[in-house]
Amino acid sequence: MGQTISEKVLSRVVGRPVHAGEIVHPVPELVTVHDWYVVNFDRALKEFGVTRLFDPDRVLISTDHEPVAVSPQSAERQKKVREIVARYGITQFYDVGRGGLGHLFPVEMGMIRPGMFVEAYDTHVTNFGAVGALAIPLVVEISEVLALGSVWLRVPETVRVNLHGSLPSGSSVRDVAQKLIADLGDELIDYSVVEFGGPGLAGIDIAGRHTLCNTPLEIGAKSALVEPDAVTLSYLASRVKDDIGLIASDTDAQFRAVIDYDLATIGPQVAIPPTPDRVRPVAEVVGTPIQHAFIGSCASGNLPDLADAARMLSGRTVHPNVRLYVTPATQEVAREAARTGLMEIFLAAGATITQAGCGPCAGGRIGGMADGETSINTGTRNDVGRLGGATGDIYLASPLTVAASAVSGAITDPRTLIIPESKA
Amino acid sequence: MNWRFRGRCWLFGDNLGIDGDIMPLRFALARETDPMVLRDHLMAGIDPEFPSKVAPGDIIVAGRRFGQGNPHIQGFLGIRGHSLGLLAESIPRGSFRNAINAGVPFLAPCEGITKLCQTGDELDVDFENGLFRNVTQNIERRYTPLEPELRAIIALGGWKEHVQKRLASAA
Secondary structure, eight states, X not given: OBOOHHHHHHHHHHTSOOOTTOEEOOOOSEEEEEHHHXXXXXXXXHHTTOOSOSOGGGEEEEOOXXXXXXXXXHHHHHHHHHHHHHHHTOOEEEOTTTSBOTTTHHHHTTOOOTTOEEEESSGGGGGGGGGTOEEEEOGGGHHHHHHHSXXXXXXXXXXXXXXXXXXXXXXXXXXXXXXXXXXXXXXXXXXEEEEEESGGGGGOOHHHXXXXXXXGGGGTOSXXXXXXXXXXXXXXXXXXXXXXXXXXXXXXXXXXXXXXXXXXXXXXXXXXXXXXXXXXXXXXXXXXXXXXXXXXXXXXXXXXXXXXXXXXXXXXXXXXXOEEEEOOXXXXXXXXXXXXXXHHHHHHHTOEEOOSSSGGGTTTTTTOOOTTXXXXXXXXXXXXXXXXXXXXXXXXXXXXXXXXXXXXXXXXXXXXXXXXOOOO | OOOEEEEEEEEOOSOOBTBTTTBOHHHHHTTOOOHHHHGGGTTTTTOTTHHHHOOTTOEEXXXXXXXXXXXXXXXXXXXXXXXXXXXXXXXXXXXXXXXXXXXXXXXXXXXXXXXXXXXXXXXXXETTTTEEEETTTTEEEEOOOOOHHHHHHHHHTSHHHHHHHHHHHHO
């Protein structure tokens, strides 16, 4: 019987052929945990009497949810994280100014390869699927992995999504990623891995693939990944020293469903409050006044996302009623944005640039909203209070739509403003 | 562990949220994990009198996506605090793991289960073998039970006990 990519990855890791539905205890090749959970896993391990990790060399910690300590409490927490990292002998520690957002920089630095198996605390680790890795979030059970090297998993079924065609002008992969989860629905997606393939994929770069793999878990997917191809190989060639092998589902693999999805029909989309899958065409909310805007996050904080926003902001200024925050996801994205002149465009437009990491999306500790304000941003979720403030509406959209709205002071269809062509 | 429950049915609909419907969010934010504290607030968003009406051995029967939302464990610890069983048409992934980790005996998915009973019916459920019997309406169904490996975690009492056992056998 043929296998899906996920079945192949788990078979390799457990050392025998496995299929969807089986219970396995795979040992991950990398475990990632973020700054905010380090104190918690340390407390959990202490309660279990655990003083050593199963393999400290396989653990990666990133300071990304609150990279710049903005309060005495925050500085104390960062100090504790550094002490805990040293005590367990964790070697892959990317503190502020070193890596950036932990769902992206390990891909940039060539740590993630096609077919690799990763487990993590945080849900959006599914981004690693951008290069064909299987990365599964576990939340609190990550402590069991840190102590014992594994946790039970059910080998997941796969929903295969074949992309066709190419995106119309004014749309971006973010629009596809939002619309897709609304179209697929939680009943179909629950407990599955979403596997992307098809001819439309050739036109989507690795940054866009991060975005595709970021949204499905919002409706209950276990993970998401892209079938690696020539785009993957070319991206990884300068980043990974070892030989890179491709991996694909067999032609006779069993899928829960196979979906064909046409990119050419996707216009700009906005997720309306309070969940990311309440997706509407931008026309339905055009004119809604905003006070807060943000471009960044693990969904849309890569260089091409910033470049889209900069094209819209070039020669324009942010509306006087709006504050716009721009957060490059990683240190490398920030450096490239500086080198290629994007930072100059943001600053000239009156935007505020924050340290590489999650930016306002991590609970609004940095550049958050006040009560009753309205935000449009490229973050991952729009639950009430996600960006601080006990009340207020949060809309999610593409970098183009957010930048256009920040200029106008109200939600705006980016196609109604003139957008200079991409220089790339 | 006794896997056979004989008690009253408590029927609920689809899409009960783990936060709000099944358990007030404040207990998740406070990281409260004591089943005897949480039991007093079970189903607070649906029926505040629920904790005073149920008895150990009773069975919650729910529709699709029971426990949807941000996967906090507190609602399932509340179910455990009353020693209730659970049958659901479906449980999303995060809550499925939390039901096991809280040590709650359950069967899911149970296709069509909400059509087979009413609140107050007397049910007889064997969670080890997946046998459902509505004594009041004289209906029987067979559902796929949890794998022995997952039932073993429930039998131990939940995740903490399971990890402690793994650590002891690894030492």
